[in-house]
Amino acid sequence: MDVHFQTKNVHFQEKVSADELSKTKPIYQTSAFAFDDLDDMESYFQGEKSYLYTRNGNPNTDDLGKGVADLEGAPAGVATSSGISSILAGVLSVAKSGDHVIATEDLYGGTYQLMANELPNFGIDVSFVNFADEHAVREAIKDETVLLYSESITNPLLRVEDLARVRKIAQEFGLKTMIDNTFATPYLIRPFDEGIDLVVHSATKYIGGHSDISAGVLVGLETLLKKARMKVTNLGSNLGPFDGWLGCRGLKTLSLRMQKQSANAEALADVLRNEAMVTKVYYPSAASTAGNGAIVTIDLGDGYDLHTFFRSLAWVKIVPTLAGVETSVTYPAGTSHRAMPKSTREKLGVTDQMVRISVGIEDERDVIDTFLKALQAAKIS
Numbered sequence: 419m420d421v422h423f424q425t426k427n428v429h430f431q432e433k434v435s436a437d438e439l440s441k442t443k444p445i446y447q448t449s450a451f452a453f454d455d456l457d458d459m460e461s462y463f464q465g466e467k468s469y470l471y472t473r474n475g476n477p478n479t480d481d482l483g484k485g486v487a488d489l490e491g492a493p494a495g496v497a498t499s500s501g502i503s504s505i506l507a508g509v510l511s512v513a514k515s516g517d518h519v520i521a522t523e524d525l526y527g528g529t530y531q532l533m534a535n536e537l538p539n540f541g542i543d544v545s546f547v548n549f550a551d552e553h554a555v556r557e558a559i560k561d562e563t564v565l566l567y568s569e570s571i572t573n574p575l576l577r578v579e580d581l582a583r584v585r586k587i588a589q590e591f592g593l594k595t596m597i598d599n600t601f602a603t604p605y606l607i608r609p610f611d612e613g614i615d616l617v618v619h620s621a622t623k624y625i626g627g628h629s630d631i632s633a634g635v636l637v638g639l640e641t642l643l644k645k646a647r648m649k650v651t652n653l654g655s656n657l658g659p660f661d662g663w664l665g666c667r668g669l670k671t672l673s674l675r676m677q678k679q680s681a682n683a684e685a686l687a688d689v690l691r692n693e694a695m696v697t698k699v700y701y702p703s704a705a706s707t708a709g710n711g712a713i714v715t716i717d718l719g720d721g722y723d724l725h726t727f728f729r730s731l732a733w734v735k736i737v738p739t740l741a742g743v744e745t746s747v748t749y750p751a752g753t754s755h756r757a758m759p760k761s762t763r764e765k766l767g768v769t770d771q772m773v774r775i776s777v778g779i780e781d782e783r784d785v786i787d788t789f790l791k792a793l794q795a796a797k798i799s
Contacts, residue, residue, distance in 0.1 A: 501620025
């Protein structure tokens with residue numbers, strides 16, 4: 419569809435058949451699809467029909483994969499049961515036993531666990547490297563290396579990845595590239611347009627937007643997505659129809675939510691930077707022309723009692739996730755990065771006093787006031 423992003427954001431679903439008059443796409447809440455006879459069933463395997471069994475595909479989940487792919491500018495996409503399962507499908511579409519993957523060291527903790535603890539069981543070796551250091555990335559490349567993996571905006575330190583540099587290194591050495599675009603969303607950054615081969619989202623977050631689904635989406639080159647779809651089917655990591663339908667419903671308001679949440683986050687970050695006792699405020703300054711995202715990470719340092727701070731947040735929810743329309747907070751050292759060795763966390767700067775704030779769509783004045791009051795209550799005199 420040759421229209422602007424905000425229009426494409428709303429009108430991405432495939433049309434229903436002429437005899438179906440529902441304004442919204444129906445939910446295909448079925449495990450299987452029926453056929454008239456054996457010849458009709460065979461037509462599926464010959465590529466003449468789209469659906470057989472929901473583990474292989476479903477109109478609702480296909481809509482979600484297509485919708486995110488369209489927004490990313492990619493030719494193909496597949497929806498899965500979670501962000502982690504999308505990452506696994508993407509890695510396995512490129513790497514096999516004996517291969518080597520290089521990942522940025524400042525990863526989301528769940529991705530770190532997958533790569534450090536599970537990919538070796540597939541015979542895939544992973545090195546974690548500082549992607550801000552081009553020399554370190556180049557030094558880590560081996561004959562067996564097949565993939566460079568990073569995040570467009572890293573979790574929770576909010577470093578904005580240099581996608582052009584990642585692409586340049588990959589092209590020089592004949593490697594594939596994969597970027598987790600969860601924090602930025604295609605509203606801010608579109609890695610595929612920057613030459614990245616695979617882009618992954620935890621659709622549980624901003625794509626769904628309402629904290630009521632668990633889903634992932636992988637988009638990218640059709641040659642790789644064909645392999646990834648097969649991995650999703652064979653590993654049983656497909657998404658259910660209802661979650662696919664909810665994901666599509668959430669996706670339609672992505673532009674509106676990201677615009678408001680990013681503006682609120684920038685306002686909050688500006689205020690928190692003026693709090694002298696807050697050791698550090700992490701918030702990007704030039705992620706994109708559309709904004710810098712809706713996550714603000716702060717290091718409280720030694721001047722605040724962490725437990726008092728969390729207890730003083732009034733209506734702000736404490737949760738182990740992010741990106742809903744409600745402002746929430748989490749504790750990286752005790753949740754997302756809990757399984758990461760403490761020495762690694764300390765090296766990265768994920769301290770025991772770090773708080774990650776997911777800013778919602780509320781009035782920015784209420785958001786700011788709530789955090790300032792919590793900081794005041796938590797000050798150690």
